[in-house]
Amino acid sequence: MSDYAERARAILPGGVNSPVRAWNGVGGEPVPIAEARGSRIVDADGREMIDLVASWGPAILGHAHPEVVAAVQAAAAKGLSFGATTEAEVELAELIRDRYAPAERVRLVSTGTEATMTAIRLARAATGRHTFIKFAGCYHGHSDALLVAAGSGLATAGVPDSAGVTPGAAQDTLVLPYGDEAALTAAFAEHGESIAAVIVEAAPANMGVIRPPAGFNRLIASLCKNEGAVMILDEVLTGFRAGPAGYWGVERDHDVAAGLDPWTPDLVTFGKVIGGGLPVAALGGRRDLMEQLAPLGPVYQAGTLSGNPVAVAAGLATMRLLTDEVHARVTATADALALGVSDALTARRITHAVGRAGTLFSFFLGLSEPPVTFEDVSRQDTAAFARLFHAVRREGVALPPSAYEAWFVSAAHTAADVDHIVATVAAWADGERA
Numbered sequence: 001m002s003d004y005a006e007r008a009r010a011i012l013p014g015g016v017n018s019p020v021r022a023w024n025g026v027g028g029e030p031v032p033i034a035e036a037r038g039s040r041i042v043d044a045d046g047r048e049m050i051d052l053v054a055s056w057g058p059a060i061l062g063h064a065h066p067e068v069v070a071a072v073q074a075a076a077a078k079g080l081s082f083g084a085t086t087e088a089e090v091e092l093a094e095l096i097r098d099r100y101a102p103a104e105r106v107r108l109v110s111t112g113t114e115a116t117m118t119a120i121r122l123a124r125a126a127t128g129r130h131t132f133i134k135f136a137g138c139y140h141g142h143s144d145a146l147l148v149a150a151g152s153g154l155a156t157a158g159v160p161d162s163a164g165v166t167p168g169a170a171q172d173t174l175v176l177p178y179g180d181e182a183a184l185t186a187a188f189a190e191h192g193e194s195i196a197a198v199i200v201e202a203a204p205a206n207m208g209v210i211r212p213p214a215g216f217n218r219l220i221a222s223l224c225k226n227e228g229a230v231m232i233l234d235e236v237l238t239g240f241r242a243g244p245a246g247y248w249g250v251e252r253d254h255d256v257a258a259g260l261d262p263w264t265p266d267l268v269t270f271g272k273v274i275g276g277g278l279p280v281a282a283l284g285g286r287r288d289l290m291e292q293l294a295p296l297g298p299v300y301q302a303g304t305l306s307g308n309p310v311a312v313a314a315g316l317a318t319m320r321l322l323t324d325e326v327h328a329r330v331t332a333t334a335d336a337l338a339l340g341v342s343d344a345l346t347a348r349r350i351t352h353a354v355g356r357a358g359t360l361f362s363f364f365l366g367l368s369e370p371p372v373t374f375e376d377v378s379r380q381d382t383a384a385f386a387r388l389f390h391a392v393r394r395e396g397v398a399l400p401p402s403a404y405e406a407w408f409v410s411a412a413h414t415a416a417d418v419d420h421i422v423a424t425v426a427a428w429a430d431g432e433r434a
């Protein structure tokens, strides 16, 4: 086991190709994963575990769904990449639009980072303005302008979160506390003339899961509309996972039931689920905005592997299998697990709060109220989470290796999986009380 780790660190910085995989948030040494099927992953030592990472979201059907694998194999046999248009990419884009009405036009890309980066460029071009607003703790990928307070509570303008981001790239990014209507209204009152866009996670899920305060997304939509700015709704994580039409769909259904007109974002970004585990992401939105993209308009955007036929085959198969009935199953599993774990913790007097948005949830140990801002979140007990992580892993449950992540369930998780997870958490909590 230490052999893998040494070899990995001798060639990959930190032994990983994406930082959270290094387990810095929980300590210890990750064992590489060898394979995954259904709700289970198996590491290179042959240990099978119930997986609650789901590749950080994409594996909503469970890992290696036979029909998705078959679709990928069939597509691969016909050629891995053409650098030309295909029918399947049109079909995937149509499917996205049919389920998510605000995506009137769709451009497929390979990563969520590309989708949000392009959305910002497009909003700036369309408005002729430079500044945009993001919220502390919301993550939108790793492009320069968006790496500002992507995990920092500083409610200030233009402080880069990463070395190598120039003040120039960050200075047009205005960072506000999430959910703070007064701060948002004040920012528009002060800078309205120069604000190109507001970018927001449909429901924040990269600082743990936060339920958007009632009316917050609607306020963003109406301020953007009134002030001539573009609302960019980031559904890279929530899209087709938080609900059948993402978290936007959750609020739309709620609004319609309450007799309200639904609010509508101008641009939307997708990723994760729409690729079914292969690299597909997308930018969608209002036709007049989207048609400013090249080759129709002046906003350049391109990709050698955009709409790659093998990746699109995985996405299309996943999206077709992701029926309302499958969503209902994922919801039932999320309900059972979120409630079961919370009850087990409560029974053992472990202070915690549950963050819940559609099918997404996470636990905040040490907090007694669900948090809203990154500042709230940062008061959680991350040391307790690290103990929980290692305790349940020994019993065959693979949690995300960070207190700032959702616990991802899939349609493949069974009632027995839920019972086992709850029992391992309960056993950990017993140990904490002892």
Ligand SMILES: *Cc1c(COP(=O)(O)O)cnc(C)c1O
Pocket: 110, 111, 112, 113, 114, 116, 139, 140, 141, 142, 201, 206, 234, 235, 236, 237, 238, 271, 272, 281
């Ligand atoms: C994962 C994620 C991204 C970045 O997507 P990548 O495919 O990792 O580049 C952007 N926004 C949100 C909300 C995400 O969860």
